[in-house]
Amino acid sequence: MAFGRGSWEVRPVQKIHFVGIKGSGISALAQVYARMGCEVTGSDTDAVFFTDELLRQAGITQVTGPSEKNVQDADIVCHSPAYGDDHIEIKKAKELGIEVLSYPQMLGRLMDGHAEAAITVSGTHGKTTTTSMIANMLLFSKLDPLAIIGSKNYNIGSNGRYGYGHMVAEACEYRRSFHNYSPKIAIINNIDFDHPDYFSGIDDVFEAFQTFVDKVPQDGALITWGDQALCRKLVSKGKVHYFGLKHTNDIYATDVKERRGMLSFMAWEQGQQLGVVKVRAIGEHNVLNVLAAITLSRILEIPFATVQESFAEFGGVYRRFDYLGHIGQLEVYDDYAHHPSEIEATLKAVKRSFPNDHLLTVFQPHTISRTMAFLDEFADALTLSDEVMLVKIYQSAREAGDRAEELTNLLAEKIAERGKTVHLVNTLDEGTEWIRKQRAAQAGLVLTMGAGDIRGIGEQLISVHA
Numbered sequence: 001m002a003f004g005r006g007s008w009e010v011r012p013v014q015k016i017h018f019v020g021i022k023g024s025g026i027s028a029l030a031q032v033y034a035r036m037g038c039e040v041t042g043s044d045t046d047a048v049f050f051t052d053e054l055l056r057q058a059g060i061t062q063v064t065g066p067s068e069k070n071v072q073d074a075d076i077v078c079h080s081p082a083y084g085d086d087h088i089e090i091k092k093a094k095e096l097g098i099e100v101l102s103y104p105q106m107l108g109r110l111m112d113g114h115a116e117a118a119i120t121v122s123g124t125h126g127k128t129t130t131t132s133m134i135a136n137m138l139l140f141s142k143l144d145p146l147a148i149i150g151s152k153n154y155n156i157g158s159n160g161r162y163g164y165g166h167m168v169a170e171a172c173e174y175r176r177s178f179h180n181y182s183p184k185i186a187i188i189n190n191i192d193f194d195h196p197d198y199f200s201g202i203d204d205v206f207e208a209f210q211t212f213v214d215k216v217p218q219d220g221a222l223i224t225w226g227d228q229a230l231c232r233k234l235v236s237k238g239k240v241h242y243f244g245l246k247h248t249n250d251i252y253a254t255d256v257k258e259r260r261g262m263l264s265f266m267a268w269e270q271g272q273q274l275g276v277v278k279v280r281a282i283g284e285h286n287v288l289n290v291l292a293a294i295t296l297s298r299i300l301e302i303p304f305a306t307v308q309e310s311f312a313e314f315g316g317v318y319r320r321f322d323y324l325g326h327i328g329q330l331e332v333y334d335d336y337a338h339h340p341s342e343i344e345a346t347l348k349a350v351k352r353s354f355p356n357d358h359l360l361t362v363f364q365p366h367t368i369s370r371t372m373a374f375l376d377e378f379a380d381a382l383t384l385s386d387e388v389m390l391v392k393i394y395q396s397a398r399e400a401g402d403r404a405e406e407l408t409n410l411l412a413e414k415i416a417e418r419g420k421t422v423h424l425v426n427t428l429d430e431g432t433e434w435i436r437k438q439r440a441a442q443a444g445l446v447l448t449m450g451a452g453d454i455r456g457i458g459e460q461l462i463s464v465h466a
Helices: 024-035 051-057 088-095 103-112 127-140 175-180 202-213 229-233 284-299 302-313 340-351 369-375 377-381 404-417 427-440 455-465
Strands: 015-019 039-043 076-079 101-102 120-123 146-153 158-161 165-169 184-187 221-225 240-243 251-259 262-269 272-278 322-327 330-334 361-362 387-391 422-425 443-448
Touching: 015 088, 015 175, 015 422, 024 051, 024 076, 024 103, 024 146, 024 158, 024 184, 039 240, 051 262, 076 088, 076 103, 076 240, 088 101, 101 103, 103 120, 103 165, 103 175, 120 202, 127 146, 127 165, 127 302, 165 202, 175 202, 175 262, 184 284, 221 229, 221 284, 240 284, 251 284, 251 340, 262 284, 272 284, 272 302, 284 302, 322 455, 330 455, 340 361, 340 377, 340 443, 361 427, 369 404, 377 404, 387 404, 387 427, 404 422, 422 427, 427 455
Parallel strands: 015 039, 015 076, 076 101, 120 165, 120 184, 146 165, 184 221, 221 240, 240 251, 330 443, 361 387, 361 443, 387 422
Antiparallel strands: 146 158, 251 262, 262 272, 322 330
């Protein structure tokens, strides 16, 4: 399959203003445009995020609070999907006749200019890790990638990278954002029901993915998980490549071994051994993420020895079973898992990788709607931990009402009904203090988990210890 590298030319855009610039995806896009030579400014909350430093490293220093003045001389205003036409800057830009694009629209435009070399990674789970692994693999292959990643890649040192080679970007299904993209190669890790505030059910989710796959051209490719029936149902004009753990896939794995945060397995291609892959990661879900990247490598004709080297040197991703440090013999990790399927996969992987370690999972539910929709599933998944601490729900700005305390208490009751010890706290400080006093002298693992600001407990524990 012909797969070009693309040629990059900066459009005659002089200034782009990003509304909500500290977001994980939009900050990566802002960095890429800054490194393309555009003048980039942004606005956001005063709260400090991991992206603040990444933006500064890219030379983006004009980041303020929202103001009409910020957009007066902008050529394009790009905004996070979290903001609508009532936002002060978006409203003013439209009054002035300035072009206004959402983050997915802006990323789609960037991808259109790189159509012959565009790779997207989508799926309900695993997008960020897989995109990060692929970006690192392309970097090791000297293919000079342009990457848009949902979190910081420790090898690259950022969540965004500007290069002249292949483009790889996450493609999120929420609000059908990925329908703005036209990739040459689409990777779909899995299809699951999430975002109950938007999708009506699994059939609605599948339809969104199929519509996205319809955008893959005839000379393109779909790479997807062959062990999942929903992924097998996808129909593509391009060639379809399957990965998984079963021998019926084009690329598959055998002899999977896990030990204290390390994975290894034998990779196969249509019955032929490729070789052993070792990577710093946990869980079967990460075996599948690696297999997706290996499948891509075969299409791009990257030598397998280079692929092995890239995974051996893979430093991981911010907030993906991220080791923070230790307090005596108590090791502290952090993970972004916030859906029951992700929690189940992560906790099973932790118990396999650290079979003799006591595990305290500190979970902060993310959004009221998700907690309501999957209350029993959350309780079932969290009982895989030896002990659970629940922090009050991190409520999304897009959700009205306040049932956070009520639902957190209800989740705690359901976990206790399943025979697990559960501790309830309202704040990060309260959780940090409890662990410091009650568990710091013991051996084992603490895993902070969720899509909100729960990592703060782990960071506070480490800083208090230091």
